[in-house]
Amino acid sequence: MVEFIDALFSYAFLSRALAAGLLISLCAALLGVSMVLRRYSMIGDGLSHVGFGAVALAAAMNLAPLTVAIPVVLVAALLLLRFTGSGKLKGDAAIAMISSVALSIGVIIVAKADGVNIDLNSYLFGSILVISESDLWLSVILAAAVLVLFVGLYSRIFTITFDETFARATGVRTGAFNTLIAVLMAVTIVLGMRMMGSLLISAVIIFPTLSAMRLCRSFKGVTIAAALVAVLGFTIGLIISFVWGTPVGASIVVVNFAIFVITAIIGRIYPEKH
Amino acid sequence: MAHLICRNVSMSYEGRTVVDNLSLELPRGAYLCIIGENGTGKSTLVKGVLGLKQPSSGQILFGEGLLQRQIGYLPQQSTRHREFPASVREVVMSGFLNQHGYSPFYKKEEKVRAKEVLSMLGIGELEHRSIQALSGGQQQRVLLARALCAASSMLLLDEPTAGLDAEASQEMYELLERLHQEQKMTILMVTHHLAEVKKYATHILRLRGDGYFFGTVAEYEEEVGKNG
Ligand SMILES: Nc1ncnc2c1ncn2[C@@H]1O[C@H](COP(=O)(O)OP(=O)(O)O)[C@@H](O)[C@H]1O
Ligand SMILES: [Mg+2]
Numbered sequence: 088m089v090e091f092i093d094a095l096f097s098y099a100f101l102s103r104a105l106a107a108g109l110l111i112s113l114c115a116a117l118l119g120v121s122m123v124l125r126r127y128s129m130i131g132d133g134l135s136h137v138g139f140g141a142v143a144l145a146a147a148m149n150l151a152p153l154t155v156a157i158p159v160v161l162v163a164a165l166l167l168l169r170f171t172g173s174g175k176l177k178g179d180a181a182i183a184m185i186s187s188v189a190l191s192i193g194v195i196i197v198a199k200a201d202g203v204n205i206d207l208n209s210y211l212f213g214s215i216l217v218i219s220e221s222d223l224w225l226s227v228i229l230a231a232a233v234l235v236l237f238v239g240l241y242s243r244i245f246t247i248t249f250d251e252t253f254a255r256a257t258g259v260r261t262g263a264f265n266t267l268i269a270v271l272m273a274v275t276i277v278l279g280m281r282m283m284g285s286l287l288i289s290a291v292i293i294f295p296t297l298s299a300m301r302l303c304r305s306f307k308g309v310t311i312a313a314a315l316v317a318v319l320g321f322t323i324g325l326i327i328s329f330v331w332g333t334p335v336g337a338s339i340v341v342v343n344f345a346i347f348v349i350t351a352i353i354g355r356i357y358p359e360k361h
Numbered sequence: 362m363a364h365l366i367c368r369n370v371s372m373s374y375e376g377r378t379v380v381d382n383l384s385l386e387l388p389r390g391a392y393l394c395i396i397g398e399n400g401t402g403k404s405t406l407v408k409g410v411l412g413l414k415q416p417s418s419g420q421i422l423f424g425e426g427l428l429q430r431q432i433g434y435l436p437q438q439s440t441r442h443r444e445f446p447a448s449v450r451e452v453v454m455s456g457f458l459n460q461h462g463y464s465p466f467y468k469k470e471e472k473v474r475a476k477e478v479l480s481m482l483g484i485g486e487l488e489h490r491s492i493q494a495l496s497g498g499q500q501q502r503v504l505l506a507r508a509l510c511a512a513s514s515m516l517l518l519d520e521p522t523a524g525l526d527a528e529a530s531q532e533m534y535e536l537l538e539r540l541h542q543e544q545k546m547t548i549l550m551v552t553h554h555l556a557e558v559k560k561y562a563t564h565i566l567r568l569r570g571d572g573y574f575f576g577t578v579a580e581y582e583e584e585v586g587k588n589g
Contacts, residue, residue: 124445239465246455249447250436256411257459257511258430304491305448 116317139285140189213284213336301354370419397568433512456510
């Protein structure tokens with residue numbers, strides 16, 4: 088612990104990773120509340136795999152990863168939200184399909200493209216070393232946007248998350264809202280997958296809400312608890328990763344799972360009082 | 362000018378027609394009951410009126426300045442909300458959102474009104490409970506309270522008394538009658554209770570597989586008298 092705090096002050100990469108990671112985890116958890124409760128959890132998973140494909144493609148074409156990945160993931164997010172809404176193609180099947188194809192294309196590109204020198208491991212499972220100054224700034228902007236959204240549109244988020252059909256039926260416009268969520272989701276995933284890894288980032292979106300739901304029975308309660316769980320899970324995961332040299336993304340996921348188990352037990356011992 | 366106009370409306374699912382060439386004009390302040398056996402397209406028509414599903418042909422129009430955001434809606438009962446973390450208060454307040462524009466916070470009057478609606482429905486003491494912990498009938502009343510908060514001139518209810526016991530169902534009819542009389546609310550309700558329909562409704566729409574009847578209650582009685 089002391090070691091970690093020492094290092095935090097001596098290594099710029101570590102303090103950047105902590106700051107960016109905290110902000111991204113917070114955003115992922117807040118957006119996750121709406122995604123999980125609308126039963127769109129799988130979309131986050133699909134998008135991170137698409138993100139991996141896009142990053143591999145960017146590397147092969149010698150482009151900056153974010154400039155390719157953010158638009159690609161955004162388009163995928165809008166498409167997936169539409170698929171899941173329309174019921175034309177079974178939503179979860181569509182997601183599974185898109186996600187495995189994107190992942191495979193990415194892996195093929197990385198294996199075959201000439202002169203591509205990317206560390207597959209770091210993209211799939213994340214790395215603490217990769218957070219640049221510009222990633223940090225993007226994270227700050229993203230976090231600000233998500234927080235403003237959450238406060239400013241809080242009642243709208245609840246109404247649409249609870250019952251989108253009722254919202255539309257009573258004249259609440261939902262299209263713009265869904266697009267906005269998709270944009271923020273895309274940016275969160277692309278930023279987050281650098282550190283957490285494309286295979287693991289969706290856990291950061293889903294776990295905090297699941298844990299929060301063991302403890303709280305109101306939407307406001309779940310939202311606040313999910314934000315706290317995300318911050319806690321990230322911090323502990325990062326410390327463990329640093330102290331024991333374990334992979335950072337995986338450590339965060341395991342810590343989140345531990346928190347889930349603990350909250351499930353607490354939820355059992357103290358069920359809702361009413 | 363009528364509050365709601367259907368002109369030659371047909372509605373279908375993947376080419377299978379469920380509502381066929383239906384026309385009606387409903388005056389403002391009417392109380393329409395939609396009756397008919399299961400699967401005759403009652404819920405589908407309600408979704409058409411709400412714009413949740415487009416008619417395959419024909420038009421559904423609002424008249425007399427009716428706007429989508431003046432409508433309250435109680436969907437046919439589903440078990441969707443069983444696992445959703447939300448307090449009764451959160452759910453009921455969400456009915457007001459359609460009157461909000463871009464203002465992010467609920468107003469004080471709305472909080473007071475939500476409390477009134479809850480106690481009117483006999484569930485005032487549930488305000489801070491979680492919706493997950495309620496019985497089916499209690500959940501139904503919470504969703505009705507939300508619909509009442511959302512409705513400023515029209516209320517659409519799809520089998521509102523399903524899941525309520527006889528007494529609660531009676532109270533529901535009396536409550537709706539008060540809204541109809543005192544607030545001049547236009548009401549569209551899908552129901553199976555013929556006795557209450559005849560007592561409270563002004564208009565009846567009866568759907569059957571091979572056609573429909575639309576008219577006032579008196580016209581309906583005459584029609585039934587003729588055809589048995
Ligand atoms: N989403 C749907 N997809 C396909 N068919 C549907 C769908 N919803 C309803 N139907 C069919 O349309 C018909 C009318 O359904 P509905 O409007 O729910 O009837 P009601 O409310 O009168 O019982 C039924 O035969 C039903 O099977
Ligand atoms: Mg029905």
